[in-house]
Amino acid sequence: MLIIGEKLSIIAKRVREAMLKRDKAPIQEIAKEQWMAGAGMIDANIGPAEDGGEALMEWMVTTIQEVVPLPVCLDTTNYKAIEAGLKVHNNQWGRPLINSTSNDPERFPMLELAARYNCQIIGLTVGKGGLPADAEERAAIAAEIMARAMEYGVPLEDLYLDPLVLQIATSQDHAQKVIEAIKMFKEMNDPPMKTVVGLSNISNGCPKQLRPVINKYYFLMLLDAGLDAAIADPKEMAEAMEERPLFEKVLFGDNIGDPKKEMVMKKTIDIILGKTLYAHSYLEM
Template sequence: MIVIGEKISVIAKKVREALGKKDPKPLQELAVAQDKAGAHFIDISIGPAEENGPELMDWAVKVLQEVVEKPLCLDTTNIKAMEAGLKAHNNAWGVPIINSTSNEPERFPMMELAGKYNAKIIALTLGKGSIPADAEDRCGIAAEIMARAMENGVPMENLFLDPLILQLCTMQDQGLQAIRAVKMFQQLNDPPMQTVVGLSNISNGAPKHVRPIINRNFLTMLIYEGLSAAIIDPLDKDMMDTVKTVEVIMGKKMYAHSYLDM
């Protein structure tokens, strides 16, 4: 499974300060640590960055790729900042991911960028108005997004469908609906569509000591249904051990006594 390291997020105080001061060191340290821990992509979330978005993303992409030979997952709602990130990205380490588009018209330009820059893109199955009711609802939105991808020349293998993870503590039935959606999304295309989740949303609002337990068990169920990628904390050893163990049980990785060390 593809691990997208989530640590470099504007939500974290340390990251927010570093982005504000343009101090590369804290960001680079987090990138290197996540790379070593087995992340395949490093997410860089700068938020809306309304003032200096393009310049900030350009800077962030360059300083991160100075220290890690990995593709990045560019995370901003600012279209201009996204384009600046795509331009700055060194594709020698792999194609970047746009995080994200959805079925909301204001996010459509992200899909255009995916076509223009031949980038991978995460698509939240979220439309205008209310949140999706169930897996079927999510599949309907996914089909519209897939059609838009085709219109923009984005090949299906570059599209990661995200079922939109909602919090378990207030919308208990939505966890299972997201799992069903991951299974159903794959059937929308041959070869199967790729899927991704922002995992930790599932435990938002739950007590701190319960959150990792919810996250890990939820991830296990998602991988079992064929999840291709997850935005998670690769520095969380229990989380990574869960990923490795499920992959071994699923026969996707060969067992060896030291499989957790690899």
């Protein structure tokens, strides 16, 4: 299981300010924390970065790799910024990962970069129009992305399929559809395709104290389905791995000798599987 540390994202105020000021200290501190917590790769999300994206990505990659011996996941829609990041990436710590291509023709050039720089790439299973309706649609888009990757000369072993996790608070039925999609992706090739998710989006819009609960248990259910990688909070994921044996027991209906924890797990499983309608206070019911 590869955990790609999600914390270096332009969405976070502290990170955004550090990016603007080119202040290395907070970036490196967050990168190190994630590495220590078990991240195997660090995501550098610079947003669309239309102005100065190249310089920013270059700075992010070098700043991160100065202190952390890990590869970087280059996260932006700006093609040139990705290329700038790839040029300075230190492959001694592993191959970089492009985040991402999709079935939208505007994102095809990312595959060209992946081929040229011999790196890995995420294929987000969305097309040009709207979100996929179900697991089957995700699989159909995945097949197109796989064909496109081969066309561009990207080996399928270097492609991570991403089924696109949606918010459980507004799209509850998709939680299960994404689990199904992971299973389907794995069967689309031999050796099985690699899979990745942007995990924390599942709990986007949920109350703050609920977010780690949903993130962790959703992650464990995706693991059972065969997930290979997650862009996530490495600390939360480490906790999830510790809880895994108990969680598996609860999934199989066994008693874990901790009624409170068991209840939280059971209720969250029911929400993820759509057996109970989601509400922000579902744990209190």
